[in-house]
Amino acid sequence: MEDYTIHTLEQMGNSVLLRGESDRPWVYMISADPGELTLLKARLTGDDKCFAAIKKRMVPILTRDKAVKWDLPMVRLILPKDSLCFSGRDGFEVLPPMGTGNFTGSK
Numbered sequence: 001m002e003d004y005t006i007h008t009l010e011q012m013g014n015s016v017l018l019r020g021e022s023d024r025p026w027v028y029m030i031s032a033d034p035g036e037l038t039l040l041k042a043r044l045t046g047d048d049k050c051f052a053a054i055k056k057r058m059v060p061i062l063t064r065d066k067a068v069k070w071d072l073p074m075v076r077l078i079l080p081k082d083s084l085c086f087s088g089r090d091g092f093e094v095l096p097p098m099g100t101g102n103f104t105g106s107k
Contacts, residue, residue, distance in 0.1 A: 010043060012036050017043055026050040029058065037061050 008019040015031035017040045027048045031037035038061060053074065054062065 010040070012039055012043075015040055019048070024050055026052045028052045029054065029062070031058065034061060 004020050004022045006018065006020045007025075008017075010017040013033060013036045015033060015036035016029065018028040020026055020028070025047065027044065027050065029037070029040055029051065031040060037058060041062060051062070053076075
């Protein structure tokens with residue numbers, strides 16, 4: 001996200017609505033509270049058509065009375081704090097925690 005433009009950030013309680021742009025405008029929303037999510041949904045405009053990283057539990061609230069045109073599933077990867085990840089021309093390589101000598105993955 002470091003190269004993406006962020007246009008707006010709105011917070012409601014512990015929930016967030018973030019609008020930005022990469023190759024197209026997008027909306028990122030996070031909320032554990034269905035009531036706050038419903039209030040954030042009311043802040044959406046007709047221009048808010050692309051959403052990023054929406055959790056499955058949020059979909060019924062966000063798509064109520066709406067049609068989903070395209071759904072791109074994603075996988076969330078969480079690396080241990082003591083792992084290092086290097087990006088390069090050929091992808092990435094995850095290095096093992098210091099001192100273990102074990103290889104944990106690549107590309």
